[in-house]
Amino acid sequence: MADKVILQIDKLNKWYGVTHANADVDFQLKRGEIRGLIGENGSGKSTLTSQICGIQIPTSGRMFLNGKEYAPKSPIDANNCKVAMVVQELGVLGTLPVSVNMFMGHTKQFTKYGILNVRTMEKAASDILEKYGFENIPLKVLTQDLSIEQRKLVELVKALSIEPDILVLDEITQALSHDNRQKLYKIMSDFVKNGHSIIMISHDLEETLELCDSITVLRDGSAVMTVEKKEFNLDELKRVMIGREVSAHYYREDKKASNSGELVLSVKELTTDKLQSISFDLFRGEILGVCGLSDGGIHDLGRAIYGKEHIRSGEILIYSKDGVKAVKRTKDITGNHGAYLSKDRDSEGLMLQAKISTNIQIPSLSKMASSCWFVSPRKLKKLADDAKKRFEIKCVSVDAPVNSMSGGNKQKVNLSRWLIQDLDFIILDCPTRGVDIGVKAYIYNLLEKEAKERKRAILLISDELPEVMGMSDRVLIMKDGKVSGMLSRDEGFAEEKIVEAMI
Amino acid sequence: MKKSKKNIDIGAVMPLIIFFVITLAAVILTGGQVFAVNNILNIINQAVPYLLAGVGMIFAVAMGGTDITCGSIIGLAGTAGAYAALNIGFWAMFPAAILVGAAVGLLNGIVISKFKVPSFMCTLAMLLAIRAVLNWWLQSQVFICNEQMLKLDNLGIKLLIALVVLIIFGYIFRFTPFGEYTRAIGENELAMEFTGTSVSLVKIVAYTLSGLLAGIAGIFVVVRLGGASNTMGAGVEMKVMLCMFLASIPVQGGSGTRIYKLIIGVMTYFMLDNGLTLLGGTSNVNQLIRGVILILALIITRVAIEKNEMRNIKRAAAEN
Numbered sequence: 001m002a003d004k005v006i007l008q009i010d011k012l013n014k015w016y017g018v019t020h021a022n023a024d025v026d027f028q029l030k031r032g033e034i035r036g037l038i039g040e041n042g043s044g045k046s047t048l049t050s051q052i053c054g055i056q057i058p059t060s061g062r063m064f065l066n067g068k069e070y071a072p073k074s075p076i077d078a079n080n081c082k083v084a085m086v087v088q089e090l091g092v093l094g095t096l097p098v099s100v101n102m103f104m105g106h107t108k109q110f111t112k113y114g115i116l117n118v119r120t121m122e123k124a125a126s127d128i129l130e131k132y133g134f135e136n137i138p139l140k141v142l143t144q145d146l147s148i149e150q151r152k153l154v155e156l157v158k159a160l161s162i163e164p165d166i167l168v169l170d171e172i173t174q175a176l177s178h179d180n181r182q183k184l185y186k187i188m189s190d191f192v193k194n195g196h197s198i199i200m201i202s203h204d205l206e207e208t209l210e211l212c213d214s215i216t217v218l219r220d221g222s223a224v225m226t227v228e229k230k231e232f233n234l235d236e237l238k239r240v241m242i243g244r245e246v247s248a249h250y251y252r253e254d255k256k257a258s259n260s261g262e263l264v265l266s267v268k269e270l271t272t273d274k275l276q277s278i279s280f281d282l283f284r285g286e287i288l289g290v291c292g293l294s295d296g297g298i299h300d301l302g303r304a305i306y307g308k309e310h311i312r313s314g315e316i317l318i319y320s321k322d323g324v325k326a327v328k329r330t331k332d333i334t335g336n337h338g339a340y341l342s343k344d345r346d347s348e349g350l351m352l353q354a355k356i357s358t359n360i361q362i363p364s365l366s367k368m369a370s371s372c373w374f375v376s377p378r379k380l381k382k383l384a385d386d387a388k389k390r391f392e393i394k395c396v397s398v399d400a401p402v403n404s405m406s407g408g409n410k411q412k413v414n415l416s417r418w419l420i421q422d423l424d425f426i427i428l429d430c431p432t433r434g435v436d437i438g439v440k441a442y443i444y445n446l447l448e449k450e451a452k453e454r455k456r457a458i459l460l461i462s463d464e465l466p467e468v469m470g471m472s473d474r475v476l477i478m479k480d481g482k483v484s485g486m487l488s489r490d491e492g493f494a495e496e497k498i499v500e501a502m503i
Numbered sequence: 504m505k506k507s508k509k510n511i512d513i514g515a516v517m518p519l520i521i522f523f524v525i526t527l528a529a530v531i532l533t534g535g536q537v538f539a540v541n542n543i544l545n546i547i548n549q550a551v552p553y554l555l556a557g558v559g560m561i562f563a564v565a566m567g568g569t570d571i572t573c574g575s576i577i578g579l580a581g582t583a584g585a586y587a588a589l590n591i592g593f594w595a596m597f598p599a600a601i602l603v604g605a606a607v608g609l610l611n612g613i614v615i616s617k618f619k620v621p622s623f624m625c626t627l628a629m630l631l632a633i634r635a636v637l638n639w640w641l642q643s644q645v646f647i648c649n650e651q652m653l654k655l656d657n658l659g660i661k662l663l664i665a666l667v668v669l670i671i672f673g674y675i676f677r678f679t680p681f682g683e684y685t686r687a688i689g690e691n692e693l694a695m696e697f698t699g700t701s702v703s704l705v706k707i708v709a710y711t712l713s714g715l716l717a718g719i720a721g722i723f724v725v726v727r728l729g730g731a732s733n734t735m736g737a738g739v740e741m742k743v744m745l746c747m748f749l750a751s752i753p754v755q756g757g758s759g760t761r762i763y764k765l766i767i768g769v770m771t772y773f774m775l776d777n778g779l780t781l782l783g784g785t786s787n788v789n790q791l792i793r794g795v796i797l798i799l800a801l802i803i804t805r806v807a808i809e810k811n812e813m814r815n816i817k818r819a820a821a822e823n
Binding site: 306308330331333334335340342347348349350351352353354355358361362363365366368369372373374375377 | 675678679680681683684686687690691693694695696697698699700701757758
């Protein structure tokens with residue numbers, strides 16, 4: 001048995017200032033194994049993997065690779081020991097071409113007399129991309145011009161290119177489309193067949209259960225449990241992760257579609273560069289799910305309605321108590337009881353360095369100004385404090401920067417600043433992306449309340465099928481920028497039916 | 504309790520410390536001369552135009568931009584003011600100078616927001632262009648201030664106007680949505696666009712206000728000089744920027760941008776300048792010493808902020 005263990009970690013501790021990010025973690029990874037790491041945000045998953053990969057240095061504890069002491073000082077060090085990682089944040093340099101990124105830190109093999117032979121390097125890069133089935137990624141363009149998904153794939157291939165014994169994947173699948181996920185799964189299973197091992201972190205529990213041979217649960221920095229595939233039990237894992245019973249109520253429980261019959265938003269023959277004559281109506285009190293592949297136009301639809309895409313033809317009408325308004329630009333939405341949440345929370349949503357309170361206040365400022373454009377600091381403070389309380393935002397004070405919070409709480413701030421307004425409808429693009437399971441459940445609960453109790457309309461765009469099926473009254477399915485189907489909750493959403501319409 | 508102690512904003516404290524150190528040094532070295540009433544008044548007198556131009560620039564700086572046109576606007580607006588006062592009537596001086604300043608600012612704002620020209624490039628080009636217009640204008644004409652105009656070169660009036668302007672614009676910057684928007688744009692312009700606020704409009708208004716304030720500063724500069732000159736206001740823009748750096752107003756803008764910091768920065772600069780002048784010495788030597796001290800002050804501030812940031816980052820990482 002002992003020779004099967006490739007990585008052994010004994011009593012690993014990592015302190016950040018006063019916080020114990022990893023506490024006495026013991027960990028064993030076998031050859032040919034896919035190990036899932038699960039835990040809530042801030043439970044120490046990324047801390048653990050970044051120590052394995054030399055990004056962070058442990059405060060104490062020892063690691064053994066193939067029975068030999070292993071203490072990487074840098075990611076290159078780790079690479080040399082055949083350990084590679086795809087990090088959660090983007091780990092490529094945007095201003096360099098793909099091929100250079102691919103061999104970053106390993107360009108010596110193409111260098112002669114101090115001169116880099118770009119042509120051989122590009123050839124090698126294209127060979128590798130082809131080998132893993134991603135030949136459609138262009139090599140010569142700057143990495144920043146690729147989509148997030150493509151950049152992630154470049155990172156993946158880059159990690160694979162050193163032919164590692166251990167591959168660490170930190171939250172890679174959420175950036176990938178359905179097709180590329182399938183490719184990734186194939187790559188992973190081929191990879192472990194050769195006796196290599198994978199450690200993967202994912203917020204998608206179903207996926208983790210499906211892919212992994214064993215799962216380690218982290219909570220508050222400690223590894224609290226490791227289970228083998230045959231003992232997997234979703235509810236048990238959830239309970240261990242959170243350390244308490246998860247409420248059975250995760251998605252909606254009712255099986256009936258409902259709305260108040262009052263029209264709020266009407267999209268007619270909307271056509272943009274990516275969309276082709278999309279039409280639908282959104283009613284007060286309903287959740288209309290939009291699903292499809294990532295490049296099928298679902299995100300573009302949200303952006304187009306919000307006035308962020310050039311509209312070629314068609315119209316968008318808002319029906320509010322102030323009458324009917326045609327939407328021409330973003331202001332027409334926010335000025336008429338509408339809101340939009342981008343899927344890219346950190347760049348298109350929040351001001352990360354600014355205070356939590358500022359982030360909550362900004363969208364409401366103009367509506368709060370009294371005569372002489374005066375906005376009372378006291379009222380503003382109250383607005384932020386109320387939002388904090390109402391949406392159970394976990395922070396020391398609303399004066400702390402948003403960046404000091406976990407992803408889930410950031411998303412609560414992002415949601416709260418719109419939901420405190422007098423809204424008729426809100427467009428949500430992947431509202432639970434990168435959010436831990438506790439907050440996820442909270443958001444689902446919140447959405448149901450907003451729609452059913454407060455009678456608001458929600459357009460829920462998501463690439464997570466279970467989420468859309470679990471929450472929506474109706475589901476609009478998109479494919480190649482067109483509507484390819486519309487289903488109602490009354491009929492019961494059949495996954496096969498939806499997937500069929502998507503692909 | 505411990506936590507709040509750690510959370511001191513070093514960026515706000517360091518400039519104050521530097522101000523006190525420089526003041527103290529000036530007091531000791533000049534044997535208290537800097538604190539003579541006349542001298543204090545002199546310092547304030549010199550500082551007023553810089554303060555006005557700085558308050559204008561702060562709207563641009565808060566957005567993560569900059570506006571270095573103010574040096575030339577001071578020249579052109581001052582000259583326009585003098586022209587109006589001499590040809591139309593004394594009171595025409597104010598609208599003339601203010602309108603000229605605001606017009607140039609408006610132009611800046613339109614170029615920067617509508618054509619997406621980076622603010623530094625745009626205002627630098629405008630700085631040169633406006634100076635050229637001024638040169639061309641003053642080639643053929645001479646404007647000497649009349650007595651009524653010279654009466655404006657009075658510390659009481661200056662202080663009053665400066666105070667009123669500071670209060671009004673301090674209010675706009677601090678308590679109105681517009682002021683909050685400028686800082687928010689500095690934090691994350693894209694996110695600001697996604698809230699449905701017209702970022703272009705905010706930018707245009709901000710640069711217009713900046714030009715307008717430089718216009719007011721122009722009035723004071725021209726009456727102090729006693730007539731229009733084509734070098735009027737030259738270099739003001741860089742000194743104002745220096746004051747901002749001294750006050751550790753963040754270059755990238757955002758919520759750390761505060762008007763009180765600017766006031767500290769301006770006072771520090773003029774205290775240093777004045778102290779060196781009182782000590783005698785040739786102006787070349789003084790300029791060198793001034794430069795060295797300023798660089799040291801900036802280094803110290805930077806190091807202190809960096810250390811503090813590292814601590815904050817570590818703590819934030821720990822909290823995650």
